[in-house]
Amino acid sequence: MIPFDYARPSTAKAAIDAVVRDKSARFIAGGSNLVDLMKRGVMTPEKIIDINALPLRGIARTGKTIRIRALTLNSAVAADPVITERLPLLAQALKAGASPQIRNMATVGGNLMQRTRCPYFYDTALPCNKRAPGSGCSALNGYNRMHAIIGFSESCIAVNPSDMNVALAALDATVIVQGPKGERHIPIADFHRLPGNTPQLDTNLQRDELITAVEIPDAPGFATTSLYTKVRDRASYAFALVSVAAALHIENGSIRDARLAMGGIAHKPWRLRRTEDYIRRQQPSIRLFNNAALADLKEARGHGHNNFKLVLAPNTIAQTLRTLAGLA
């Protein structure tokens, strides 16, 4: 680990100013991802701006939305009565992630920004376009069991590892950020990026912008019929092979509305809009769900070790929908 300076500002403005002044400075929240990356030499900030003294904790209902401030712990969000009652999908996704100890350190802002778990990204002895742009992608012809089947490029086939982000994508969250030029609101669909030829960029957040909160529409129709399914190698403490966040609004035997997103298949949480359109205004049935599950995966392609995801992904979508509709 390289030597670094440390600062703990008490206002958002001071934190942002510190990052503007020093190009190698990085924010740190729970540290559960950044410190690992620093220990391995993958990220080498020369200055750490500890944001834990900023007044950025707590959850509030504000009119038609629920606002979660950026330093709220993953464990606190998952246990909060407003979240468990109004947005149980988010609580389920958070509880499926990491371990209780890590969820007690991890923050909402840090979770949004967590970096891929591609093993070559962590191994500084091997080429990786995300860590060292232009060096090559070791996963393309290497061990790629955990990697993307859609939205990838020749530069990078990594996936976004977060469970929370998949639920936020299904729930149409907005990320609120503050920078030197003021505040902006970024829809979650535009927050994370596809790799294209700039795989070093995971998100559209600028280096000098601070995430201050996430806002989610308070949608009671979806509150009770929602499910997060995570398929993984171990029952806990493992990243998703694939995951599905689903919320259905079923009324009078018909699917009035649906929100679906998938994790473990792409560089960003993958919203399943074609599947949503396929099942909207239809009566739930096993056949409907089996057909709908393929709608967003027509362009999916494996890289060898991860070919099993081409079957696992639609099966997991269909199974989640069957369970939600009581057809399992």
Ligand SMILES: Cc1cc2nc3c(=O)[nH]c(=O)nc-3n(C[C@H](O)[C@H](O)[C@H](O)COP(=O)(O)OP(=O)(O)OC[C@H]3O[C@@H](n4cnc5c(N)ncnc54)[C@H](O)[C@@H]3O)c2cc1C
């Ligand atoms: C062993 C292990 C298992 C895990 N398993 C899972 C899992 O199954 N599912 C899952 O979803 N996650 C899992 N995680 C990841 C965990 O959820 C993340 O490490 C955590 O959410 C990161 O939050 P943090 O506050 O600790 O971020 P930090 O490590 O402090 O920061 C991470 C990044 O976010 C940036 N950042 C932090 N806060 C802000 C902000 N407010 N504004 C702008 N930038 C910010 C930092 O600069 C840094 O680049 C696991 C982690 C570990 C170590």
Ligand code: SF4
């Ligand atoms: S998949 Fe992406 S993160 Fe993994 S080695 Fe290739 S470029 Fe690096």
